[in-house]
Amino acid sequence: MSGTVAFFGLGNMGLGMAANLAAKGYAVRAFDLSEAALEKAEAAGCHAVPAAPDALEGAEMAITMLPAGSHVAAVWRETLFDRAAPGSLLIDCSTIDVATARELGAEAAARGFDAVDAPVSGGVAAAAAGTLTFMVGGSDAAFARARPVLAAMGKAVIHAGGSGAGQAAKTANNMLLAATMVATAEAFLLAQKLGLDPQRFYDIASVSSGQSWSMTSYCPLPGVGPESPADRGYEGGFASALMLKDLRLAMEAAQAVGASTPMGARAAELYEAFAADPARARLDVSAIIHALEGAAP
Structure with a gap:
């Protein structure tokens, strides 16, 4: 056509x-x-x-x-x-x-x-x-x-x-991405503090029940898994500011229909704080790992 x-x-x-x-x-x-x-x-x-x-x-x-x-x-x-x-x-x-x-x-x-x-x-x-x-x-x-x-x-x-179903799907999907990215970052940081090598943890979790797209396609740690924005200084990906926009839409939608989204709400709070810094707002969503570890990317 x-x-x-x-x-x-x-x-x-x-x-x-x-x-x-x-x-x-x-x-x-x-x-x-x-x-x-x-x-x-x-x-x-x-x-x-x-x-x-x-x-x-x-x-x-x-x-x-x-x-x-x-x-x-x-x-x-x-x-x-x-x-x-x-x-x-x-x-x-x-x-x-x-x-x-x-x-x-x-x-x-x-x-x-x-x-x-x-x-x-x-x-x-x-x-x-x-x-x-x-x-x-x-x-x-x-x-x-x-x-x-x-x-x-x-x-x-x-x-x-x-009509509107496409936006509904996108809103729910991106809320899920945000929540799983935060959880993935938390898991890698915990594994490191427990003495696990990040690649070894990836090798285990990527074929276990904790597997997610945020881990196996978009790992928030550089040098682990397939190439991702983390390997490029968190540049050139899905900007955290755009994720925050989507999370705000998700929270508005949840309020409008009376849906309970505690994990989505917490992800929205974290990205709200992270993207308040313009230098971080432009970084990829996976850079949220630095908010959790308390270090600048």
């Missing part, structure tokens, strides 16, 4: 995603407020446009990859709903609150658009490599239409359910 895509948001994630669409044969009309981002998009095979409405010229679908729900709502309500071609496919790949995702999905349907919320998992490296996982909320028809577009940017495209 190919066609013309209007792409809004060329940050660390969006740029790689737009580039992969262009590489797969889509005509990508890209917009961002950053001139530098537009230049990078042009170099990656996209057609950079100077204003948001220009991105919709000739487009059958639009993708947003923006920082927060307020930004997504503004673009959808002020640009897409008024200017997108009738019957266009609208895809939001941002991580936003479930309520806003459901509101926008309902408003889009009322205007005759197919719309899905499709937040991603995988981080900047996966966005650049085209190996993201998409968790998709929307009708069966909208999902069927969005699937080939999303597959051009990822390795897995999973229909989570109706």
